Amino acid sequence: MASVAEAREALLAKTPRSQAIAQDRSEILNSGLAANLEMPHPIFIQRGEGGYVVDADGNRYIDTSVGFGLHMLGHAHPEIKAAIQARTEEGWMFGIHTTAQMGLANLLHEASPCAERVVFCNTGSEATMYAFRAARGFSGREKIAVFDGFYHGAHDYGMWITDPGSPADAPEPVPMGHGIPAALRDLVLMLPYRRAAAFDLIRKHADELALVFIEGVQSSNPQEDAGEFLRELAEVCRACGVLFGIDEVITGFRVAYGGAQQRFGVQPDIATYGKVLGGGLPIGAITGRADVMRVFTGLAAERGVFSGGTFSGNPLTMEAGRAMVSHLRDHPEIYVRLDAAGDRLADAVNGFCQSRQIPAQMKHVGSMFHMFFQRAPVRSMRDASNHNVAAEKAFYLHALNRGVLVPGTQRAFLCAAHGEAEIDRLIDVFCTSLADVHNEGLFEEV
Ligand SMILES: Cc1ncc(COP(=O)(O)O)c(C=O)c1O
Incomplete structure (x- = not known):
């Protein structure tokens, strides 16, 4: 002792x-x-x-x-190391599109049940930020609903926690630390996790909601029976005409090859990825229904949103990710x-x-x-x-x-x-x- x-x-x-x-x-x-x-x-x-x-x-x-x-x-891992080493022989950063992107995009498209289209970025935080923007662009609404206990990354739209003094069935968001503009509070609807009151709040605010966004499994609270709530949530969002998104930054390629979507048998309109997808190098990705993802095809597109990033889709990350994901697919x-x-x-x-x-x-x-x-x-x-x-x-x-x-x-x-x-x-x-x-x-x- x-x-x-x-x-x-x-x-x-x-x-x-x-x-x-x-x-x-x-x-x-x-x-x-x-x-x-x-x-x-x-x-x-x-x-x-x-x-x-x-x-x-x-x-x-x-x-x-x-x-x-x-x-x-x-x-x-030797296969990922070999992929990174091979890539460095040919140069590892060009900014403009490279041949390396298609390999990983195809793998994600096949693995993620909702991934009709794929956009790469550099971190999970960037992916969720873009998912919020895409949902706002597509729907013309501004409010995003998230769940008590969530983590979706470090951008200002995600830095909200529940006021511990607020009622369990009507949690109030407060900023996580200083520096988060108070004006953003009106754009957040905090929902109670795994409580039926969440469904009532979604129905009540449906006209304002661009997106209901949830982790496939809360990393702060991983529970095997998370699927039942996810499936019911998907139904409620569909019935209310609100986009439903799953944050698979942790759960993607972790809780199953097809992430929480596969493990729990649920299909969102949009999903975000990071972590495992990059084979150990920085990555984020947004995937989803083709009609929603069309907002990413340029500012000239109907309801087009801006996306970019010097390092997005860089070949070093793409090759490391391809080595990781193809190994997981084959094993x-x-x-x-x-x-x-x-x-x-x-x-x-x-x-x-x-x-x-x-x-x-x-x-x-x-x-x-x-x-x-x-x-x-x-x-x-x-x-x-x-x-x-x-x-x-x-x-x-x-x-x-x-x-x-x-x-x-x-x-x-x-x-x-x-x-x-x-x-x-x-x-x-x-x-x-x-x-x-x-x-x-x-x-x-x-
Ligand atoms: C569910 C979830 N979403 C988003 C993020 C942010 O990802 P990143 O740290 O790559 O910005 C994290 C990070 O842990 C996460 O767990």
Whole structure:
């Protein structure tokens, strides 16, 4: 058994280089909120090897961040590396269209049930921003409906969270941090996640709504039964004549080859992609019904919207993405194995918590998972507002000290390079760390 103070001391002792870099960089380099782990100071990664990362001090960790979910095949996969290397021989950035774009566009068109047309950009944030613009252009309406607990990227239209004091069935949006124009608030309709009241609000505001937009699975709250709500939502939007969009930036090529659309049997009018699609290089994509996507064919088009970007569709990303996606298409067994591994991990951790009366739970959909540090059931993020932060922090510190890296965002993933031995090790580390936090009495502090 170890205390959290001992785990912190041990981590400090074995990460002096990370600590020195953390002190050094503070003058000139400010990191983004979710960019790293702050336990006990940021850990700086030197290299990735399959399902592992190695930090600046040579410590090796099982990596459950895998690039915030994007390395489905693990780090430095030989096929992706070869595709990137081959591309660099011929030049990697031209701005204008290249032959490399068609390969990945065709793969996405075949994989995504709604993808009659494809537009590439550079990040998931850009993709959702363009999806909002396309829906506004197409519909002539301005309001976008999103769900309590969502994340659609860092642009101003997506930086809204729910006012915790607002009613569960009528959540009010408040900006996430400063710098978000108050005027944009009127363009957001916040809906309650997985509550029937959302359908009533959509019906009530249908005439103003350009788009109802939802993550295929909320990364903050991954739950296997998310599909029922998605399917009903699609029906309500259709009946109201409102465009329905699914954000597949995380779920695309992750919860199934065809994303949440395939896993849950639901078809949106528009979908956004990122992460896995780019094979580890920056990417975003907007896909959807041909008539909606026509707005992207230029400003002269009926209701045409602007889209662009120096790096959009660049050949290096296209080739890395093609290598990743074609490998996943040719190896469907990866999804079967990762789903089973995710189930085994969650069953073991949840079984352990139940047997020891530890108030914690793991939620997961296939290979994406998230720990909650509370006994009360979690259906939406509203239910998690009282989770035990002290226990959570201590747990991740113990896990890191035992060689398991969980990202600072707490959204965690398995990848194809995690074999049975790594799953065994994750179960062992998570259960031992939960027991340590429990034995130290940290679960009692709420
Ligand atoms: C569902 C979802 N949409 C959009 C984004 C934004 O993607 P990016 O970080 O590439 O801008 C993210 C990022 O995690 C995401 O999870």
